[in-house]
Amino acid sequence: MKRVGVIGVGEIGRAIVTGLCEGAGDAPEVFLSPRGARTAAELSGRYESVRVCAGNQEVLDRSDIVIIAVRRDDRHEALAGLTVGDDRVVVNVMAGVGNDDLRRTLATGAPLVRAIPLPAVRERRSVTVTHPAHPVVDDLFARLGGVLPVGDEAAFNVFSALTGTLTAHYSYLATIASWATGHGIAPEAADSYVRGLFQGVGRSLSDRTRSLHQLAADHETPNGSNERVRTTWFTPANAQALGQTLDDLLTRLDGPRDGGARDGGARGLQAEGAALDEDRHADA
Incomplete structure (x- = not known):
């Protein structure tokens, strides 16, 4: 070395x-x-x-x-x-x-x-x-x-933009743990449960035989709790806003991009919910 x-x-x-x-x-x-x-x-x-x-x-x-x-x-x-x-x-x-x-x-x-x-x-x-x-x-x-x-550096910067989502994920976990605390759960118990819940999700990511869409679909049942949260909170509008945020970050990382590239990124995330619904119904 x-x-x-x-x-x-x-x-x-x-x-x-x-x-x-x-x-x-x-x-x-x-x-x-x-x-x-x-x-x-x-x-x-x-x-x-x-x-x-x-x-x-x-x-x-x-x-x-x-x-x-x-x-x-x-x-x-x-x-x-x-x-x-x-x-x-x-x-x-x-x-x-x-x-x-x-x-x-x-x-x-x-x-x-x-x-x-x-x-x-x-x-x-x-x-x-x-x-x-x-x-x-x-x-x-x-x-x-x-x-x-x-x-090339354009592809490199896309990966770099993806890393900008890490602390948003941690803040999401902190937010749902705080929600549980607001409903009477002891902070230590809420923290412990949320950590365990998403450590299990993390382990499932090692299964390369299933796509990310498929993993999400496999954790849902029609009209179940997971579907309800996803479709009422992670709406197409929210997905598009996330895509726009990533497009803006990418612009900062590698300079201005053409409007089609930015719109394509935002539209791609807006389509995630539809793709997940297709995967879920294919298995139903």
């Missing part, structure tokens, strides 16, 4: 280092920038192969693969004046920062690869989308749960 450097040791940087080092007999040497000093110190104290460098240039000088994980708005300050040798491989995990933008900032001929690692890489069970494919980078993320190279 190549020597790995991380510039910007926040939540994603911590997850990558943990996944590479936790319980791994062949953990790579890892060099951390002093940005996120508390997290960097914690990781270096936990893992023998992890070191904190004096500055970002030292990270670059000592590493073969350098992961840039600073916040988008901080990138110019964090990367200013750095010299990146063409023999390095740079992994760009900054949302909304294209490789052309990063190359101008770094003024380097080194290979640049975008990636979307998620927090679950700490447990080596999350697939990471990359662009373009690169054997060294893809090997690194394969160790962290799997890798999905895509052919």
Whole structure:
């Protein structure tokens, strides 16, 4: 395994280092920038192969693969004046920062690869989308749960937009737990039940023999409780609003798109309910 450097040791940087080092007999040497000093110190104290460098240039000088994980708005300050040798491989995990933008900032001929690692890489069970494919980078993320190279940045940005739905899902769970609390259920009991309910849903996603439409249909009965909530709350209008939100996010990530592409995304989600009804009635 190549020597790995991380510039910007926040939540994603911590997850990558943990996944590479936790319980791994062949953990790579890892060099951390002093940005996120508390997290960097914690990781270096936990893992023998992890070191904190004096500055970002030292990270670059000592590493073969350098992961840039600073916040988008901080990138110019964090990367200013750095010299990146063409023999390095740079992994760009900054949302909304294209490789052309990063190359101008770094003024380097080194290979640049975008990636979307998620927090679950700490447990080596999350697939990471990359662009373009690169054997060294893809090997690194394969160790962290799997890798999905895509052919262009437009496709990459679609996957990036999908990750913007994660906290909405958590907030949905928190909202229904709070509803139960409002009806007299103890908060701890409501929280425990909602977690268990959706952990079961999560496990069902590992069944690749059924499409997402089919999984939804299989959890419904005609005129049952699940159908009632879906058809009265997740209406075509709400589905279209979600599609529009994702279209707007995609525009922010990769620049303006033509109206047909935006309308197609929103209409696609509006059609989800109809497709689910077709699947359900096919099984009825």
